[in-house]
Every structure is written in C-alpha cells, then in structure tokens.
Amino acid sequence: MAESSQQHIDIHVEFSGGAELLFDKVKEHEVKLSHDNNPWTIRKLLVWIKENLLKERPELFVQEDTVRPGILILVNDADWELVGELEYEIQNKDRIIFISTLHGG
Amino acid sequence: MPVACRMCGGPAVLKRPKTGDAVCKDCFFYAFENEVNYTITNGNLFKRGDRVAVGASGGKDSTVLAYILKLLNERHDYGIELILLSVDEGITGYRDDSLETVKRNQHQYDLPLKIVSYEDLYGWTMDAIVKQIGLKNNCTFCGVFRRQALDRGAMLLKANKIATGHNADDIAETVLMNVLRGDIARLRRCTAITTGAEGGLPRCKPLKYTYEKEIVMYAYFKKLDYFSTECIYSPNAYRGHARTYLKDLERIRPSSIIDLIHSGESLSIKKDVKMPVQGTCTRCGYISSNAICKACTLLEGLNKGLPKLAIGKSNKSRRLLDAASQSSDSTNEKTSPKEKKKDVTF
Ligand SMILES: [Zn+2]
Ligand SMILES: [Zn+2]
Numbered sequence: 001m002a003e004s005s006q007q008h009i010d011i012h013v014e015f016s017g018g019a020e021l022l023f024d025k026v027k028e029h030e031v032k033l034s035h036d037n038n039p040w041t042i043r044k045l046l047v048w049i050k051e052n053l054l055k056e057r058p059e060l061f062v063q064e065d066t067v068r069p070g071i072l073i074l075v076n077d078a079d080w081e082l083v084g085e086l087e088y089e090i091q092n093k094d095r096i097i098f099i100s101t102l103h104g105g
Numbered sequence: 106m107p108v109a110c111r112m113c114g115g116p117a118v119l120k121r122p123k124t125g126d127a128v129c130k131d132c133f134f135y136a137f138e139n140e141v142n143y144t145i146t147n148g149n150l151f152k153r154g155d156r157v158a159v160g161a162s163g164g165k166d167s168t169v170l171a172y173i174l175k176l177l178n179e180r181h182d183y184g185i186e187l188i189l190l191s192v193d194e195g196i197t198g199y200r201d202d203s204l205e206t207v208k209r210n211q212h213q214y215d216l217p218l219k220i221v222s223y224e225d226l227y228g229w230t231m232d233a234i235v236k237q238i239g240l241k242n243n244c245t246f247c248g249v250f251r252r253q254a255l256d257r258g259a260m261l262l263k264a265n266k267i268a269t270g271h272n273a274d275d276i277a278e279t280v281l282m283n284v285l286r287g288d289i290a291r292l293r294r295c296t297a298i299t300t301g302a303e304g305g306l307p308r309c310k311p312l313k314y315t316y317e318k319e320i321v322m323y324a325y326f327k328k329l330d331y332f333s334t335e336c337i338y339s340p341n342a343y344r345g346h347a348r349t350y351l352k353d354l355e356r357i358r359p360s361s362i363i364d365l366i367h368s369g370e371s372l373s374i375k376k377d378v379k380m381p382v383q384g385t386c387t388r389c390g391y392i393s394s395n396a397i398c399k400a401c402t403l404l405e406g407l408n409k410g411l412p413k414l415a416i417g418k419s420n421k422s423r424r425l426l427d428a429a430s431q432s433s434d435s436t437n438e439k440t441s442p443k444e445k446k447k448d449v450t451f
Pocket of ligand 2: 386402
C-alpha cells in the first residue's frame with residue numbers, strides 16, 4: 001500500500017431540519033479525518049462530532065453511542081439504515097447529512 | 106453494493122418505516138403520493154367544489170401538505186380550491202422567519218395566502234402575553250388561541266374546510282398523552298381523520314398515516330423549502346417526553362407509531378363514561394362545552410390583568426374570574442401578591 005497511516009479522508013457533513021441549531025446554526029462543514037489503521041465508522045464519527053463540532057446540549061444529538069432517535073442520517077443521499085447504520089465505513093468524499101425530524105415550524 | 110429497490114430493482118435510498126421495504130427515490134415518491142391520495146379518497150376528506158384552507162406554518166409537515174395537496178388536486182382532479190392560511194402568534198424572531206417561508210411557498214406553489222394574527226384577533230401578541238404571564242403557562246394560551254385562529258381565518262376566507270399537517274407521529278403522540286392524562290373525550294376524538302364538524306369548520310388530516318421520517322425524506326428529496334426552529338418560549342415538556350418515548354419505541358419497532366394509532370381508533374368508550382356536551386360560547390359563538398369558551402376565558406383573564414386565574418379547569422377559573430370582577434372595580438390592575446395566592450395550577 002502506497003498510502004501511509006498518516007493519510008486523511010475529506011468528508012462533507014451537514015446538519016439540517018433544526019439539528020443545525022446545536023451547531024451554532026452552521027449547516028455545512030468540510031471535515032478532514034486523520035486516517036489511522038482503524039476505519040472511520042458512523043459510530044466513530046458521532047464521537048468526533050460530539051467532541052469537535054457540537055456546541056450545546058449534546059443529549060439532543062447523541063444518546064449513548066448512537067444518534068438521538070428522531071434524527072435521520074443520510075449517507076450520500078441514502079438512508080443510513082440501508083448501509084449498515086453505526087458500522088458503515090466512511091469513504092473519502094462521502095456526504096453525511098443529519099436531519100432532525102423533531103423540530104416544528 | 107447498494108441495496109436494490111423492492112419495487113423496481115433500482116438503487117434504494119430509503120427504508121420505509123411502515124413496511125421495512127427498501128425503495129428508490131421514484132418508487133418512494135410514487136408510494137408516498139399514492140398513500141396520501143388513498144387516505145384522502147378512502148376517508149372522503151374532500152368534495153368537488155370544496156374551498157380548503159391549508160394550515161401553513163412554514164414547517165416541514167404543512168409545507169409537504171401544501172405541496173402534495175396541490176399536486177394530487179391536479180393529478181386526480183379533486184376539483185378543490187386551496188388557500189394557504191397562516192397564524193401569526195406575534196413571537197418576534199420565531200414566527201417572523203417561518204412566515205417568510207410561507208410567503209415563498211405561496212409563490213412556489215402558486216397558491217393564495219392569508220395571514221391572521223393573534224394581535225388582530227385577540228388584541229394580544231404572544232410576546233405581550235409572555236410579558237404579562239411569564240414563561241410558565243404561555244403554551245396554554247398559544248394552543249387555545251391557535252385553534253380558534255385557524256377557524257376564524259378560514260371563515261374570513263370563506264373556506265368550508267381546514268386541512269392540517271398532523272402526521273402519524275403527532276397522532277400517536279396525542280393518543281399516548283390522552284391515555285396518560287385519562288382524557289377520554291379527547292382520546293376518542295383525536296384519531297378521527299375529520300373533526301370539529303359541529304360549530305367549527307371540519308378539519309382533516311391528510312397526513313394522518315404518514316410517518317414523520319417519510320415526510321422529512323420527501324421534503325429533502327423534493328428539495329422543498331421549509332423552516333425548522335424551536336419556539337423561543339418554553340417547550341411543552343410533557344409532550345416532549347411522550348415524543349421521546351415514541352421515538353425510542355419506533356427505533357426498536359417502527360410499526361409502533363401506526364399500531365398506537367390503530368389502538369386509539371379501536372378503543373371503545375364505556376357507555377357510562379360522561380362525555381362533555383358540546384355547545385357554543387355565549388360570547389364568541391365558538392364550539393365549547395362551557396357557556397364561555399376557553400379562549401374567551403383566557404382573554405378575559407388577560408384583559409383584567411389576572412391571566413393566571415383563567416388557567417386551569419374551566420369551571421374553577423370561571424368562578425375565580427367572576428369573584429375577581431366583583432371584588433375590584435379597577436379591572437386592569439396587575440396581579441397583586443394577595444391574588445397570586447389564588448393561583449391555579451394544573
Ligand atoms: Zn424503485
Ligand atoms: Zn368564546
């Protein structure tokens with residue numbers, strides 16, 4: 001393998017449907033994840049988001065090791081329930097979108 | 106290795122919560138729209154010539170409702186007229202932005218729009234009410250006023266029906282809350298697809314069987330313009346708990362939502378349960394099970410400067426308000442500490 005363990009992957013993370021309110025109302029984030037030997041999964045990404053992007057009330061975004069029920073996740077415009085949920089292995093250039101269904105209008 | 110669509114074999118984008126089926130975008134649109142059409146035709150929600158006021162808040166549910174009613178009306182020739190109806194509660198920084206969304210929807214969907222405000226209807230904005238009563242019971246005022254505001258707005262529009270964006274999750278949550286509160290009268294009413302025929306305008310819920318997840322996915326894939334926010338005044342904690350509980354159940358067993366609605370629909374009320382008799386308010390003519398409706402009672406409390414007396418059980422607050430007007434000539438003074446002791450909690 002030509003790639004060293006110091007490589008990174010670039011992904012696009014987006015929050016909408018009211019989820020952005022927990023991120024200073026910033027919807028779109030370009031994220032660089034440093035690539036160690038373990039693959040990045042959604043499970044791991046959630047921890048990273050909680051530690052690096054989340055601005056307030058973490059319990060409204062993550063619960064235990066998963067996303068709060070009522071927040072939908074789309075991976076490259078497909079329901080995360082179709083791609084393995086927490087265990088999905090994130091690829092370079094993935095678009096991962098979190099949409100809250102819990103906010104009214 | 107994308108999952109294949111159960112209907113056409115194309116690349117699936119969604120796992121449907123109701124059935125567990127994986128479907129592609131086009132098959133999802135097809136199924137979603139057909140199911141709402143089925144709900145409408147099977148429940149006889151509309152008749153040709155109806156003038157339907159669509160309760161529009163700028164949020165996801167009412168935006169999808171407006172979009173799909175317009176689409177289905179054209180596709181299936183319902184022969185109905187659609188008008189967007191928005192309520193402006195007068196909450197600075199909350200309703201302002203969502204009303205902008207509704208105004209955009211008006212152009213996007215080419216539908217007329219009417220906005221009615223609490224200020225015009227009642228002489229009070231929610232901002233002013235909160236200034237007066239604080240953050241404890243403001244949702245009571247807002248909820249009671251909103252219900253009537255839609256009716257009054259629809260009557261101004263000469264509409265004969267109101268359609269609201271309540272979805273399956275909302276109905277399931279209401280069933281649950283009415284069970285928890287032992288509110289048998291509401292429990293019986295809350296699953297009806299059309300309600301309020303006596304006195305008020307009939308209200309229907311075309312999205313009654315539509316999951317919130319699918320509404321949000323539909324809006325996302327169709328790129329519909331909606332606004333999502335939290336009310337800046339205190340959220341309804343009880344409803345919040347009920348919703349969280351339901352969402353937890355849904356994750357384990359997605360059919361929980363629809364099952365709860367079916368339970369609500371199938372409950373039969375014992376004959377000896379006393380049901381309130383529906384009459385009309387002697388002041389404003391709105392349907393009410395008391396001589397004076399809840400909105401008029403709340404309004405009287407506000408105008409007398411005794412808003413807290415009006416909150417709670419109707420009969421009790423009526424007595425307190427009547428007593429208050431006898432004991433003081435000046436009806437507009439602020440609540441004195443002595444009167445605060447009579448504060449009604451619920
Ligand atoms: Zn398909
Ligand atoms: Zn009244």
